[in-house]
Amino acid sequence: MKEPLTTEQLLQGLKHYRRIARQDMLRAPETPHPDAFLRHAESRREVYAALGAYAETHASDEVIEHALELYRQLPFVTGTAEHEHPDIKGRENALENFFLLVGLDPKTRREARSKRPRLSEGVPAQG
Template sequence: MKEKMSTEQLLLGLKHYRRIARQDMLRASETPHPDAFLKHAEARREIYAALGDYAGAHAPEDVVTHALELYRQLPFVTGSAEHEYPEVKGHENALENFFLLVGLDPKTRREARSKRPKLAEVTSSEQPAGTQA
């Protein structure tokens, strides 16, 4: 973070982002892929709420560290169709918005991004034993 943010500032920013996601949920039916758009907005709202809850019990620096860990766990879905993987893309978008909110150094975000698993790695690890992806 470039400048220290108070927990109150952090919560206020997350609340603002939650409102935007809520507005997007309401207008999902007007989009070319309403189900995907709705899931994307719900996923963003979920991340903002989770980070807000975490911020209620932790210092702002710890919230950033937690958000970076969540970001590292997201699989890459870049290059997929716009309406595919809306939950993953929503989580990614929400975390990247959060990093902008707190003024996270772009290099730190790039380093975290470089540690993210490929989608194939995640889906193959979720396959039951003895099956192929």
């Protein structure tokens, strides 16, 4: 992992990602699956907001561990149609973007990914 980000850097990065998700929400009607695209962007934005709120009261390393735990809880939806499970895919995408932001070691992400449940074992499908 690279040099740990300060809380301020973490919050700035999350704010930037929230803005991108907001832009995606606005352009959802132009996409082939507007409802799914909108839910994907909303889910990403929700994750960024939640991580930002957590970062305001926790150290950077605690925020990263919290994000890893959220990632471990996400069911796998890889291989499903692009417009299926937009909530889960949006959360997954947001957490993976966060891991890039903080420079998380790819091995750590792979280990967390390997602990994720199959869709039938995890949370009910949404969207």
